Amino acid sequence: MDELERIAEAFPELTWSRARRITEGWDHVVVVLDEALVFRFPQEAPYTEALAREVEVLDHLSPRLPVRIPRYDRVAPDGSFAGYPLLPGRTLTPGVLGALDGAARGALVDQLAGFLSALHTAPVPGTPLERVPASCLAEDQDDVRRAAATHLPAVLSPEELGEVEQILAGVDALLAADLPAVVVHNDVYSRHLLWDDDDARLGVIDFSDMCRGDPAVDFAELHEYGEAFVRAVHERYTGPTDPGLLDRAWTYQCWIGVYMLTDHFDVGKTSWGVARETFDRVRRGR
Template sequence: MPVDPDPHRDPRSAAAADDTVAPYDPVSPADRGAALDAIRAAFPALAWESSQWIDEGWDHVVVMCHGCRGADSLGHRDLVFRFPTDEQALARLPHEAAVLDHLSAGVDAAIPRYTHVPPDGGFAGYPLVYGDRLTPDLLRSLPTTDRTMIAGQLGALLTALHGADTSVPPLDRVPDSYQPENLDFVRGIVANDLPAVFTEDEMRTAREICDEVAALQSTLLPRVLLHNDVYVRHLYWDARTSPGRLGLIDFTDMCLGDPAVDFAELYEYGPRFVDEVLARYVGRIDETFLDRAWAYQRFAGLYMIVGHLYYGEETWEYARATFDRCRSPRRPLA
C-alpha cells in the first residue's frame, strides 16, 4: 500500500517539527493547545528544544519532544507522549505499559517502554524508538545484509511475542481478538455503504472476504499474544547502530488470536519478505498458515475502505490502493 510522509523520522537524521492535548480524558485530535501544558504539569523538571504533533493514528495523538533535558528527562533526549482519543484506548493504556515493561527484557528489537506515566493517568510517554519508517521502498533500497537482519529480527520478535506465557500477569489480562466485532462492523458497512462506491464485482469480493474471515473464526486455531497491527507505519529500521536494529511501536490493539494475523500486512513488502520472516520464526506453523495470513491481509484492505467511509481515516486513494493490492483470493508467491 502507499505510505504517507513519515512524521516519526529519526531526529538524528531529520529536523523535528513543532506543536502541541488534555490529560485525564480522551483528547480531540484538534485539541493541540493543552498537550504541552499537560506534559509540563506532570513533569515540571522536563524541558525540550522542539516538539512535534502527530495525529495520523486512529485512537491516539502523539506529542514528540526533542532535545529533552532536566531531571524529568531521565537522561532521554527524545520522548514520545501518547494521548488516547477515545475511552477504550484510554482504559487500555496502563495495561499496555505494564505488558511492554514485562516483554522488554525478552526481546532484542526496540519496543516502547513507558518511563513517563503521570499518577493521574490520561497520557504516558516513552523514549523514542529510533529509526526510519520501514517503507517498502526503504526495504528494497537496503543491502541484502540489512534485509536479512530485518527479517531475522522481526522473525525473532514475533517468536518472542507469540511464545509469551499468557497465563501470567500482566499478560493474563490481554483481551481476546477484536476481530469478531470488527467483522460484524465491516459487514454492516459493506451492506449499507459500499454499494454506493463499489462495482458489483467489488461487492462480491468484499462479501467473499467477510465470509472467508468468518470461516476462520469458526475454526480451532492457535491462540497467542498478538501485536495485531504489524505494518509499515509501526515498523522502523535504525541503520545508524551497528548492527542495525528493528523497532516496532503501537501495541494498543494487542490481543490473543491466530499468530498468522501478525504476518498478514507484511505482504505489503512482498511475498518473498513474508517467506524470509517466516523462515526465521519459531511458532505453530501448518500448511494453512500463509493462506490464513493472506485472508487477514485481504480483510485489512477492506477495513481500510471501511475506515475511510465511516471514520474519515485515511484518504480514499490510500484506502483504495490498499484494497486493490489484496483483492485476489490467490495468495501471492515469491
C-alpha cells in the same frame, strides 16, 4: 488544555525546545519533544483504560524480545497519557526495505521473525500478559459487514462487491474454526516498524491493539512488502505454525483491504485514495 500544557502540568521538571504533534494515527495523538521523548495521548476511552496495562506489558516484554520496543518511563498521575524515550530509526516503508543491502535485509528478517516468535511463545500464566484481552475480530467483522452493506454499493462495481463478500465469507470461516490463540501485536505494518541503519536494529512500536489471537494475524500486513518477504520471515519463524498459517495471513490481509474502505466512511481516518489502493492491491492477489 492542549497536550503540551498537560505534559507541563504532569511533569513540571521537564523542559523542551521543540515539539512535534502527530495526528495521523487512528487512536492516539502523539507529541515528540526534542526528537527524544514520545508522549501518547489516547483519544478513545478503551485506549485510555488500556494504557496502564500496556505500560506493564511492555515493561515485562522488553527484555524478552530481540527488538527495541517502547518502554514507558513517564506516566501522567491521572493515567491519561504516558511517554517513553524515542526509538531510533526510520519508518520501514517498502522503499526503505528495497534500498537495504543483502546483509541488512537478512538482519531485518531475522529480527522480525525473532520478534514474532518470542511474542507468540511468551508464557502467559502468572505474568502481566494475563491481562491482554482476547481478539475482537468477531465484533469488528460485524461492524465491517454493516458498513460495507451501507456504503460500498455506491462506490464499487458488482464484481468488486462480490469480491468483498468472498473476503468477508473467508473471515467468517476463520472465526468459526478452532485456531490457536497467542499474544499478538495485531498491527504489524510499515508505520509501526523502525529500522536503525547505524545499529542494524529493528524497533516495533504501537502495541495498543495487542490481543490474544491467531498468530497468522501478525503476518497479514507484511504483504505490504510482498509475498517473498512474508515467506522469508515465516521461514525463520519458530513460533506456533501450521500448514494453513500463511493462507490465513492472506485472508486477514484481504479483510484489512475491506476494513479500510469501510473506515473511510465510518471514521474518516483513512483517505479514499489509500483505502482504494490497499483494496486494489489485495484484489491483484499474492
